[in-house]
Amino acid sequence: MIIPHEQLSDDALLGLLEEFITREGTDYGETEISLAQKVTQVKRQLVRGDIAIVFDPATESVSILTKHDASLLNNY
Secondary structure, eight states: OEEOGGGSOHHHHHHHHHHHHHSSOOOOSSSOOOHHHHHHHHHHHHHHTSEEEEEETTTTEEEEEEHHHHHHHHTO
């Protein structure tokens, strides 16, 4: 189930974005980017519709997927 980011409170959205960004725990880029900059980049992708917030009721978990991958899940 796709959850529109506008339905989340600012605090909930920020927590979700930060958890998603730090999930892997490693940054392999040539230049270091701050967490705040990464949050801005991911939020921009949400606003553009490139990615989507997805809730899985079976596992009661939330993730961020590409819009394409999220649409595939909605077809099941």
